[in-house]
Amino acid sequence: MLKKSVIVAALAAVFAMPAASAKETRELAEIREQIRQMKEAYEARLAALESRLAQAQAQAAAAQTEAKAASATAQQADTNAAAAQNAATQPAAPAVAAAPAQSNSNAFNPDISAILGGSFQRLKQDPEQYRVQGMLPPGGETGPGAKGFNLGESEITLRANIDPMFSGQLTFALTPENEAEVEEAFIQTRDLGGGFNVKAGRFLSAIGYLNSQHSHTWDFADAPLAYQVFLGGQFKSDGVQAKWLAPLDQFVELGVELGNGANFPGTPRNRNGANSAAAFARIGDDIGESASYRVGVSLLRTHAEQRGWEEDGLAHAFSGKTNTLIADAIYKWAPNGNPTATNFKLQGEYFRSKDSGNLEYDTARPGGPLGRAYSSAYTGIQSGWYAQGVYQFMPNWRTGLRYDRLTAGARHIGLVDDGTLTADSFAVLQPYSPRKTSIMFDYSPSEFSRLRLQFAQEKSRPGVTDNQVILQYIMSLGTHAAHAF
Template sequence: MYKQSVMAAALAAAFVAPLHAHAADDKDLAEIRAQIKQMKQSYEARLTALEQRLQDAQAALAQAQNAAAPAPQAPAAPATPATPAVAQEAPPETPVPAAGGTAAAANAFNPQISLVLAGTYANLRRDPTQYRLQGFLPPDGDVGPGARSFTLGESELTMAANIDPMFQGQLTFSLSGENTVSVEEGFMQTRVLGGGLNLKAGRFLSSIGYLNSQHAHAWDFVDAPLVYQAFLGGQYKPDGVQARWLAPTDVFLEVGAEFGSGRTFPGNDRNKNGLGSTAVFAHVGDDIGDSGSYRAGLSWLHTASNDRAYDENGVPFAFSGHSNVLIADAIYKWAPNGNPTQQNFKLQGEYMRRNEDGALSAASADGHYDRTQSGWYLQGVYQFMPTWRAGLRYDHLVSGTPNAAILAVNDFGNSALYPSLSTFSPSRATAMVDWSPSEFSRFRLQLARDKSQSGASDNQIYLQYIMSLGTHAAHAF
């Protein structure tokens, strides 16, 4: 096309030039011919360069697609009709380029880097340093309402990349407001084992339950449900290996197992070789018509501890024994005709049941300890406008009656002095509304009435912001 335009211009100039020969001397004609020649050469060079770039891009794309297989994906079938686009899932998410794409080929050795910034303002009626879940042995981890006034929440720095056609890796640092840095996740996983099988090794958010595998910035509320705080210390993050199998069926079906060191609560470091914890899980999901989808799961965690210590009323306690946690979870998502951008609704709940069996010691007393406890939460979140959501959550725990030999000695049966050994059912009601001006930012107001201790209700008000910088992989269904 460029060549034809150049030739047309040259012919026009050739026909017009004789009509004006009397006004142009030989020098003028030479300059016109030189300009035409220069224009022709310039357009030909540009056209040749464009054709070469097109060929190079096509060749690079074909080579990358042949060299790299697609990475295994989490829930596929159930997420089709009602997967939220902007506000229903975590706000700061931008899909990572698929393996084998031009972006991945051009940046094969450059990891995707993302930073999530979070902060809160908390107004708490009761002193948060006195917070406890009455009727439960104090857990390790992130438990309680947090500090009063302004606090820098947990920020996350993540680096992830395809290592080669066989492996990919991810490292996530947790940056706390107390100026501490810890490894939230650091793992490698396979990409092309085939047959729906995937292996992961390192430190990772366990796939037990539903909420456990999500980072805190993806939660629909400021804090974790009470069952997660009481039974898992906030979140269960083992150091170990995970094997997951995705069935080749129209209905989403996956099963998996995890084997870890057992150093994570409800276990602790026992300084032993071999396996310290075992977890198994199964998830199933499917579409419900054109507007709905669901996922349900069942998980089991087995771990142990040796002198898992805590202090109460100035007395050191320690538990040694086995912990078994059973988890049932379910989630339903709705969006009109599968389009969640205008409106959508999510109903989510989990039930946990834990049994701890072993020995409990305190000062000079010790003896057998056996206790079965349970709890659940149910929450609903409705996006009523493209950038606005509102949600309600209710938590409930049942402490169970402890079978503990030490209750008969040293006044350890006094619930006022030793509330962890008492019988109580903590509960909490929470409401929230949030605004997400884009998929990279969110502002949230949350109100809660916490009844975790007998006769001591706590009214809690939170203001939270979540900001995302850089590329962040989308979360699972």
């Protein structure tokens, strides 16, 4: 019986083993499935986290790039605020040294730029004998310059935003005589509200059209005769300027300036207050899609004390006030407002100057033969104008024509009227109408460089014609503010 029980138990164990093995297999399979599901869920979660991390990094980089671009754009826009207010919606022709995109690495440092210029001049007449007949001799930078190779005037400019309220600029001029002078050094407000802004320091006056522009932006190698005779090249002063840009669709700008008036046609004066005053008004607008214009009028009043010159070995001087009226007009055209390939600019300015005061003859002599000084009242009214057109006939290439003319006008010299001196005692003041014709061709490989060839015929004194050939280069280094309209 016992034996039978053992056999039955053995048989039961044998038949139970497949069932246990099957159960174990199912449990292992379930465990493996759970592990697989956990692994897949982990990998999916990890992938999702990595994707979110990548997106966050990309968004942060994009935001940083946008912030850098916005900061650079805002700083450049503020730096160019004065030029932008003078610019109409019509794009101007490409100018040498237009500003490239600004780097954020320079956001907290001044923008530094340099202008390198030079020329070769072939002149028929001796520049040492240069004079403009019929006009009181001007001071400042006048005449054609020296023969042969000339370094020209170079400039170094530093500009930056000072804080949310002010920006500043400093420009050094390096002359061919190895002298350095402060061309401009001023601060200006960034936005006082209502279209008002103020500038203080030393700056090129905003009168006329060309006066406020640095010479490297001019379309010809030299200043028109009217600028040389009536402003000594360019008028600048130490003082303050206030401008108002009207909140209108049309460009309307008004401004006033007060200064020390130490430069021609004024002279340094040892007195308090403003020795020069200026006012200007301008309007401008578009003419369709392809053209725009700007017209303006300016008035400058200066005072001079012993503003002298030498003639025929004698020294003479003028003391008194000078009122200079300037009217300017500029028209620009470019197909559909795009000046890249073709554009045309027509500009002109008219000057009328009145000197009222005292004229001294031979200042080294204490008095005339009658025991009185060689001094008397003087009044002179002179005028002048220029007109020029510049045509870009293909990308990078331009040609231009300019005509200048001056008129001696009417004058009264007491020493001559009362018979003390003869009419030709002041030879330079003998009536004459100086004139000059200039034609130029220039090539700009980029916005940073320009090569120019200019031919001119000048008749600034009777019986003398000066044929001039000028080859000029202008190169820009670093960032430079945008130019005015």
